[in-house]
Amino acid sequence: MKNFLFELKEGLSISYRAIKANKIRSALTAIGIFIGVTSVVLMSTAIKGIDNSFQNGISALGSDNLYIDKWKWFQDEEWWRTRNRKNLTMEDYEKYKEAARLPVAVAPSVWTVQTLKNGNITTESTILTGTTSDYLGTTNFTFSQGRFFSEVESRGARNVVVLGSDVAKILFPRDNAVGQSIKIKGQDFRVVGVLAEQGSFMLGSMNPDKQVYLPIGNVFKYFQSEHFRSVTIVARVANTAMVEKTVEEAQSIMRRVRGLSYHEEDDFSINQQSGLTKIYDSTVGVIQIVGLIITGLALFVGAIGIMNIMFVSVKERTKEIGIRKAIGAKKRTILGQFITEAVVICLLGGFIGLIGAVILSKIVNQFLPTSFQADAVILAIGISLITGIISGFAPAYTAAKMDPVEALRYE
Amino acid sequence: MNIINIEHISKVYQVGTEEVHAIRDISLRIDKNEYVAIMGPSGSGKSTLMNMLGCLDTPTSGIYDFKGVNVSQMSDNDLAKVRNKEIGFVFQTFNLLPRSDALHNVELPLIYAGVPSQERKERAREALVNVGLEDRIHHKPNELSGGQRQRVAVARALVTRPAIILADEPTGNLDSKTGEDIMTLFNEIYLQGNTIILVTHEEYIAEHAARIIRIKDGLIERDEPVKNRYIPNGRKFTVNQ
Numbered sequence: 001m002k003n004f005l006f007e008l009k010e011g012l013s014i015s016y017r018a019i020k021a022n023k024i025r026s027a028l029t030a031i032g033i034f035i036g037v038t039s040v041v042l043m044s045t046a047i048k049g050i051d052n053s054f055q056n057g058i059s060a061l062g063s064d065n066l067y068i069d070k071w072k073w074f075q076d077e078e079w080w081r082t083r084n085r086k087n088l089t090m091e092d093y094e095k096y097k098e099a100a101r102l103p104v105a106v107a108p109s110v111w112t113v114q115t116l117k118n119g120n121i122t123t124e125s126t127i128l129t130g131t132t133s134d135y136l137g138t139t140n141f142t143f144s145q146g147r148f149f150s151e152v153e154s155r156g157a158r159n160v161v162v163l164g165s166d167v168a169k170i171l172f173p174r175d176n177a178v179g180q181s182i183k184i185k186g187q188d189f190r191v192v193g194v195l196a197e198q199g200s201f202m203l204g205s206m207n208p209d210k211q212v213y214l215p216i217g218n219v220f221k222y223f224q225s226e227h228f229r230s231v232t233i234v235a236r237v238a239n240t241a242m243v244e245k246t247v248e249e250a251q252s253i254m255r256r257v258r259g260l261s262y263h264e265e266d267d268f269s270i271n272q273q274s275g276l277t278k279i280y281d282s283t284v285g286v287i288q289i290v291g292l293i294i295t296g297l298a299l300f301v302g303a304i305g306i307m308n309i310m311f312v313s314v315k316e317r318t319k320e321i322g323i324r325k326a327i328g329a330k331k332r333t334i335l336g337q338f339i340t341e342a343v344v345i346c347l348l349g350g351f352i353g354l355i356g357a358v359i360l361s362k363i364v365n366q367f368l369p370t371s372f373q374a375d376a377v378i379l380a381i382g383i384s385l386i387t388g389i390i391s392g393f394a395p396a397y398t399a400a401k402m403d404p405v406e407a408l409r410y411e
Numbered sequence: 412m413n414i415i416n417i418e419h420i421s422k423v424y425q426v427g428t429e430e431v432h433a434i435r436d437i438s439l440r441i442d443k444n445e446y447v448a449i450m451g452p453s454g455s456g457k458s459t460l461m462n463m464l465g466c467l468d469t470p471t472s473g474i475y476d477f478k479g480v481n482v483s484q485m486s487d488n489d490l491a492k493v494r495n496k497e498i499g500f501v502f503q504t505f506n507l508l509p510r511s512d513a514l515h516n517v518e519l520p521l522i523y524a525g526v527p528s529q530e531r532k533e534r535a536r537e538a539l540v541n542v543g544l545e546d547r548i549h550h551k552p553n554e555l556s557g558g559q560r561q562r563v564a565v566a567r568a569l570v571t572r573p574a575i576i577l578a579d580e581p582t583g584n585l586d587s588k589t590g591e592d593i594m595t596l597f598n599e600i601y602l603q604g605n606t607i608i609l610v611t612h613e614e615y616i617a618e619h620a621a622r623i624i625r626i627k628d629g630l631i632e633r634d635e636p637v638k639n640r641y642i643p644n645g646r647k648f649t650v651n652q
Contacts, residue, residue, distance in 0.1 A: 006522060006525055007522075010522050017510045017511070018510070021510055056484055131638050224487070319506070320508060320509075322478045322506075323506045323507075323508065324519070324523075325491065325494075326465070326467060326494060326500050326506075326523065327494070327495065327500070327520045328491050328492065328494050328495020328496070328520055328523040329491065329521075329523050330486060330487075330488045330491045330492070331487060331491075332488075333523065355600070394589060405467050405468055408467075408506070
C-alpha cells in the first residue's frame with residue numbers, strides 16, 4: 001500500500017512533466033475526451049430531465065388512478081372488439097359512484113376539442129374536459145390563481161371554466177384570468193381558476209397545462225350529445241397497495257351496472273396509467289439507449305485518440321523506460337506510470353467536459369428540460385477515469401513488458 | 412567474500428533461423444572491493460556479459476550466484492529488485508531522465524525502493540555532494556556539462572549503496588580531461604571499499620582497474636591483475652599483490 005502510494009505520487013509527477021513537455025499534443029488529445037464526456041453527460045442530463053418531466057406529469061394526473069372506459073387503452077389489436085361496446089353513460093357513473101367503497105374520489109369525464117376566444121385572441125384545438133367538482137380529488141392539481149369549480153357550479157352546469165397554465169398564458173398574456181370571460185362556441189364562460197404549471201410536455205395532449213376543465217353538463221348542453229359520447233369514469237385509488245382490490249371491486253360493480261350475465265365478457269375496460277408508463281418506457285427507453293450509444297461513440301473516438309497518443313509516447317520514451325527498468329522499476333510500476341498518464345489526460349478532458357456540459361445543459365434547458373445533478377459530476381469523472389484506464393492499458397502494457405536491454409539501446 | 416560467482420554460463424540468441432552464441436562458456440568470480448575491467452572488441456560478448464552481470468538479462472545455461480543467491484532463473488520483477496538494491500549502473504550516454512533535475516534523477520532508485528520522501532531527498536543530496544555537485548542540485552541534465560552529467564549518474568549509482576557499481580564505457584562520451592576526472596572519482600569510490608566493474612575497450616582506461624578480464628568470441632581469453640595500475644592525478648604506481 002505504501003509502495004502503491006509512492007508509485008502513484010511518482011506516476012502523477014511524471015505525468016505532469018510529460019504533459020507539460022507536450023502541451024499541444026496533450027491538449028488536442030484531451031479535446032477528444034472533452035467532447036465525449038460533454039456529450040455523454042449532456043445526454044444523460046437531458047434523459048433525466050425528460051424522465052423527471054414525465055414523472056411529474058404522471059403524478060399531477062394522479063399516478064394510481066383507474067380509468068373505467070368503453071375503450072381499452074394502449075392495445076391497438078383489440079380495437080375492433082371494443083368498438084361495438086355500449087357507451088358508458090352518466091347513469092353508469094352514478095351507479096358506480098354509489099356502489100364503490102374503495103376509491104377516495106370518483107368523477108366522470110368526457111372531452112371535446114374546441115376553439116377558445118378572448119376578444120381577438122383565439123386558441124385552436126384546445127381539449128376541454130368536462131367533469132364534476134369531484135375530479136379535483138382524483139388529481140394532484142395546484143392552482144396559480146382561483147380554484148376548481150364547486151359542487152354547486154358542477155351540478156348546475158354553470159358556465160365556468162378552469163384553465164391550464166399554457167392556455168391561460170395564451171388567452172390572458174398580461175391580465176389576471178380569474179373573473180374574466182371567454183367565449184367557446186358563442187357561449188360566455190367565466191374563468192374561476194388557473195392551474196399552476198403541472199408540467200409535462202411528454203404527456204402530449206394529456207398534459208393538463210394545455211387543457212380546460214368545465215362542468216360536464218356543459219359539454220352535453222353545448223358541444224356533444226350525451227347519447228353519442230361515452231363517459232370515462234376516473235377513480236382515485238387510496239394507495240398503491242389498494243390498486244388490485246379497487247380494480248376487482250370496480251369490475252364486479254361495473255358488471256352488475258351493465259347487466260352482464262356470468263358467461264358474458266366485460267363490455268368495459270379498467271385502464272391504468274401504468275399502461276402509459278409502459279409505452280413511455282418502451283419508446284423513450286429506445287431513444288435513451290440510441291442516444292447513449294451515439295454519444296458513447298464520441299467518447300470511444302476520444303479514447304482511441306488517447307490510446308494512439310499513448311502508444312506514440314511509449315515509443316518515444318523507450319529509452320526512459322529502459323533507464324527506469326535498469327534502475328529497478330518493476331513491470332507494475334511502468335504499467336501504473338503510463339496508465340496514470342492516460343488517466344490524467346482523460347481527467348483533464350473530463351473536467352473541462354463537465355464544465356462544458358453544465359453550460360450547454362443551461363442552454364438546452366431553454367428548449368428541452370434538462371436535470372443537472374451531482375451524479376452528473378460523478379458520471380463525468382467516472383467515465384474519464386475508466387476511459388483513461390482502458391485506453392491507457394494497452395500502451396502501458398507494451399511499455400511494461402519491454403526488455404530493458406533493448407530499451408536502453410533504443411535511440 | 413564472493414559477490415559474483417559465475418559458473419559455465421552461456422547465452423544463445425536466435426537471429427532468424429541462426430543461433431548466435433554470444434557467450435559460449437564463461438566462469439568467473441569477483442570479490443568484494445575488487446576493481447575489475449572487462450575488455451574485448453565489439454562482438455566479443457562483452458556487452459552480453461555485462462547485461463548478465465547487471466541482472467538485465469539471464470543466461471541460457473549455467474549458474475549466476477549473486478551474493479549467494481542464484482539469480483539465473485529469477486523472474487523479471489525479482490531481477491528488478493536486485494538491480495534496484497544491489498547494482499549501480501553508470502552508462503556511456505549517462506542515461507539521465509531529461510525532464511528531471513539532478514536531485515530527482517538521483518532520488519529515482521530510492522523511489523522504486525520505497526524510501527520515504529524526507530530520507531530520500533537527504534540521501535540524494537548527500538550523494539550529489541559526494542560527487543562535488545552541491546551547487547548543481549536543481550539543474551536539469553541539459554543545463555549540465557558532460558562531466559557533470561556523468562557525476563549525477565555516478566551519484567545515482569551510489570545512492571542505494573549497491574554491492575557493485577557497473578560502469579559501461581563511462582568515459583566514452585567525454586573528452587580526455589573530463590574522462591580523467593571521472594576515473595579519479597571511480598578511484599575514490601574504489602578506495603572507499605566499493606566493488607567496481609568497468610566495461611571498456613580502451614586499454615588506457617582499463618589500466619585504472621586492478622584486474623582485467625579479456626573476452627573474445629564468447630570466452631575468457633585472459634584474466635589477470637594489472638601490474639602497473641594507472642592511478643589518476645598523473646601518478647602511476649605498482650600494486651603489491
